[in-house]
Amino acid sequence: MTCCRVCGTKIEAFMSFGAMPIANGFLSPDEIGGEYFFELAPAFCDGCGMFQLIDQPAPEKMFHENYAFYSSTSRHMQTHFKDFAGMVIQRVFAGRTDPFVVELGSNDGIMLRNFKEAGYLHLGVEPSSNVADVAREQGIRTISEFFNLELAKKIVAEHGHADAVLSANVMCHIPDINGVAAGIAYLLKKDGVLMFEDPYLGSMIEKTSYDQIYDEHVFIFSGTSVGAAFGRHGLELIDLLPQTTHGGSMRYVLAPKGSHPISPNVSMILEKERAQGLHQPETYAAFKANCEQSRSDLVGLLRSLKEQGKRVVGYAATSKSTTVTNYCGIGPDLIEYISDTTPIKQGKLTPGTHIPVKPYETFQEKMPDYALLFAWNHAVEIFEKEQIFKAKGGKWITFVPQVGIVE
Ligand code: DWN
Numbered sequence: 001m002t003c004c005r006v007c008g009t010k011i012e013a014f015m016s017f018g019a020m021p022i023a024n025g026f027l028s029p030d031e032i033g034g035e036y037f038f039e040l041a042p043a044f045c046d047g048c049g050m051f052q053l054i055d056q057p058a059p060e061k062m063f064h065e066n067y068a069f070y071s072s073t074s075r076h077m078q079t080h081f082k083d084f085a086g087m088v089i090q091r092v093f094a095g096r097t098d099p100f101v102v103e104l105g106s107n108d109g110i111m112l113r114n115f116k117e118a119g120y121l122h123l124g125v126e127p128s129s130n131v132a133d134v135a136r137e138q139g140i141r142t143i144s145e146f147f148n149l150e151l152a153k154k155i156v157a158e159h160g161h162a163d164a165v166l167s168a169n170v171m172c173h174i175p176d177i178n179g180v181a182a183g184i185a186y187l188l189k190k191d192g193v194l195m196f197e198d199p200y201l202g203s204m205i206e207k208t209s210y211d212q213i214y215d216e217h218v219f220i221f222s223g224t225s226v227g228a229a230f231g232r233h234g235l236e237l238i239d240l241l242p243q244t245t246h247g248g249s250m251r252y253v254l255a256p257k258g259s260h261p262i263s264p265n266v267s268m269i270l271e272k273e274r275a276q277g278l279h280q281p282e283t284y285a286a287f288k289a290n291c292e293q294s295r296s297d298l299v300g301l302l303r304s305l306k307e308q309g310k311r312v313v314g315y316a317a318t319s320k321s322t323t324v325t326n327y328c329g330i331g332p333d334l335i336e337y338i339s340d341t342t343p344i345k346q347g348k349l350t351p352g353t354h355i356p357v358k359p360y361e362t363f364q365e366k367m368p369d370y371a372l373l374f375a376w377n378h379a380v381e382i383f384e385k386e387q388i389f390k391a392k393g394g395k396w397i398t399f400v401p402q403v404g405i406v407e
């Protein structure tokens with residue numbers, strides 16, 4: 001038995017994905033044998049509704065100077081963050097003098113560059129120094145530290161309180177959510193706004209996209225759980241804006257209690273979450289059964305293609321793919337290699353399952369019969385880009401929301 005990271009209620013895992021390595025722990029062949037494993041087991045808190053991992057590896061094991069994920073690898077995500085910044089400028093900055101924006105987990109500056117280009121006072125907080133360096137090289141003001149109340153006080157002393165605090169695909173990575181929420185509550189002006197987005201629990205349950213569960217994602221949020229977690233620190237939900245990114249995300253808009261009008265979206269989405277049963281244990285029992293079904297369908301399909309002598313490769317060595325390959329036991333016997341555009345992953349092996357990661361050019365040069373789409377969340381962009389693969393008779397395999405061959 002462990003306790004909920006938000007409210008302290010006792011929680012218990014409702015399933016286990018087994019022994020899992022670090023999702024972005026791509027390794028070279030001489031590192032085999034020294035990998036770190038932990039048990040990937042999710043739980044749901046009856047007290048506050050927070051979906052969370054029982055155990056999470058220490059942050060230093062996941063986020064360091066060799067962090068393998070650079071946000072700007074997707075063209076669609078660049079447009080998405082430009083629109084996100086535009087919305088902040090329109091909705092929050094209007095009528096304010098010299099507004100100041102802070103982004104938590106600003107990665108390579110994919111969002112902040114829009115504020116920088118428009119001449120706004122900005123600050124990125126990004127603990128992984130390699131990705132932060134990319135932002136700094138573009139003149140985006142970035143510090144490499146973990147955010148908490150102490151750092152919030154330092155930022156306020158140096159730059160003043162913030163009009164907006166933003167984050168994208170970051171908040172769900174931070175186990176000390178109470179510390180972060182306290183820091184944000186301190187950092188924000190009295191009429192400041194917090195906006196962040198992360199993969200959405202409602203979408204994950206609906207699509208059985210269990211690959212959203214991995215070491216970095218210590219929480220999978222819902223409107224209900226975010227409202228409860230930040231409510232403890234004087235912040236309330238003023239809007240909820242569903243997003244299509246990362247297979248279904250939610251943008252949470254919060255502000256100091258009573259400082260802003262509350263959009264009708266808030267009660268509408270909270271009611272929808274109840275109707276979906278996000279507060280009920282049966283929902284998670286069904287999710288577990290769906291994960292098991294997905295695993296046996298995917299392994300069955302890959303084995304049958306192997307028996308037919310087909311060449312199958314993986315497309316995009318995503319963090320999510322670590323959960324899929326390890327949970328399903330998919331190794332180089334079923335997948336020849338995984339193609340990925342990120343240089344730091346190329347020439348390495350996938351965590352735990354040791355499938356070679358090859359440059360994208362390898363995929364282009366000798367196209368396989370089938371490509372298992374690990375980056376299913378970028379399907380629109382990838383299908384658009386890979387028309388030659390299709391024209392040559394190549395087929396896509398997907399596993400979200402169901403295992404199958406995309407015709
Ligand atoms: O929350 C997180 C999300 C936002 O990003 C992080 N914890 C880590 C990361 O998760 P991911 O690795 O599952 O993200 P993506 O964006 O689904 O996948 C990125 C990977 O896919 C990169 O290694 C690049 C690769 N990729 C590719 O090879 N070809 C991606 C695209 C779009 C492509 O066309």
Ligand code: ZN
Nearest residue numbers: 004007045048
């Ligand atoms: Zn709780």
